[in-house]
């Protein structure tokens with residue numbers, strides 16, 4: 125079997141040993157299947173073709189579980205399952221530059237001595253926000269964990285009952301606080317928490333006040349919570365740090381895109397939060413990271429914490445983050461940061477792209493039909509749950525194929541296209557599809573008819589073999 129012509133590319137690709145192992149397992153599996161139904165008739169050629177195709181399928185499946193590029197046609201801009209923010213070109217160039225060789229990660233080029241990791245990024249953030257200090261860890265969850273552990277371990281941290289958030293499954297604020305070694309002191313109620321509730325809860329045990337942004341839900345109606353200025357005033361008067369878990373980390377105002385209630389990092393710092401934590405790969409549009417900005421004395425303590433060392437990021441993240449922050453500093457974020465550009469794309473612009481796309485895709489033909497309808501995109505990533513971004517959707521239909529079958533085939537195409545099913549129809553949203561992804565997407569759509577034909581062809585070959 126190892127000499128079979130059709131397996132040679134696989135052997136070159138995956139190695140002889142792993143193909144041999146796959147063959148052994150496939151043959152064993154086939155043996156037990158045959159033993160279970162001894163009455164069927166099988167030709168040797170048919171069995172061999174079956175083994176070959178099973179082995180090839182096995183490797184194809186294995187490959188699809190590896191990290192690979194997909195086209196996000198869901199219209200969900202910060203799709204956590206699809207890797208959140210795509211990076212801008214300057215971030216990619218910066219990664220490329222430092223990844224291939226050595227860099228000054230912890231080396232001061234002016235003195236020739238050891239330097240502090242992240243000093244360059246900190247200087248940029250200080251300049252942009254006027255904050256005293258900044259540091260970076262692996263993600264926002266890590267940022268909150270290390271901040272609470274550093275500032276409140278062994279004591280109490282006060283949190284409003286309306287802000288005990290869960291973000292994307294594994295991040296649950298009460299659990300993170302428990303792991304940090306601090307005790308959670310809940311105050312107020314689900315819908316209303318007043319400044320006096322915080323004030324009354326402060327004791328000799330209190331180490332910090334924590335404010336969390338309700339990123340992925342809203343409490344509406346009869347609600348109340350103190351303004352951040354009031355809370356920071358209280359914290360300062362009682363000599364306590366105020367930690368804010370901001371989550372999304374918008375650097376610029378997004379109101380014009382229809383995203384409201386996303387406080388910016390600058391606003392939080394101005395309102396007097398001692399430490400602000402936010403993600404690098406949500407609205408900021410950079411790589412996965414957790415940024416901590418704020419008072420120098422707290423940030424330096426966080427940096428000295430062994431947990432901070434365990435959760436530190438590598439040179440690629442610094443390179444990408446610095447390039448991302450620079451786009452904001454230079455006022456180019458709206459066009460140069462993909463997440464920002466996607467969020468700002470207007471319904472009309474998308475409709476125009478859809479028109480051109482439908483013209484380009486005419487050649488697909490066959491049993492496949494494409495048309496467009498009005499719809500909405502989503503911000504995603506647990507950000508701005510109420511915001512709806514008007515868009516124009518492409519409806520994909522194919523004679524003889526159900527919506528779920530079309531969705532499956534697009535997902536399994538050579539260039540996987542991740543679509544959305546809306547009212548039992550498959551829809552594609554160009555908001556999250558780059559112009560360079562349009563041609564491969566048309567190819568993937570074309571497999572909806574090509575693969576039916578190819579499948580029939582394969583079936584005919586196999587029946588002839590087994591005759």
Ligand SMILES: *Cc1c(COP(=O)(O)O)cnc(C)c1O
Pocket residue numbers: 263264265266289291295336337338339340369370371372402403404413414505506
């Ligand atoms: C998203 C989010 C987190 C978790 O951030 P990661 O970077 O995914 O770890 C924590 N807190 C809030 C408020 C969030 O929105």
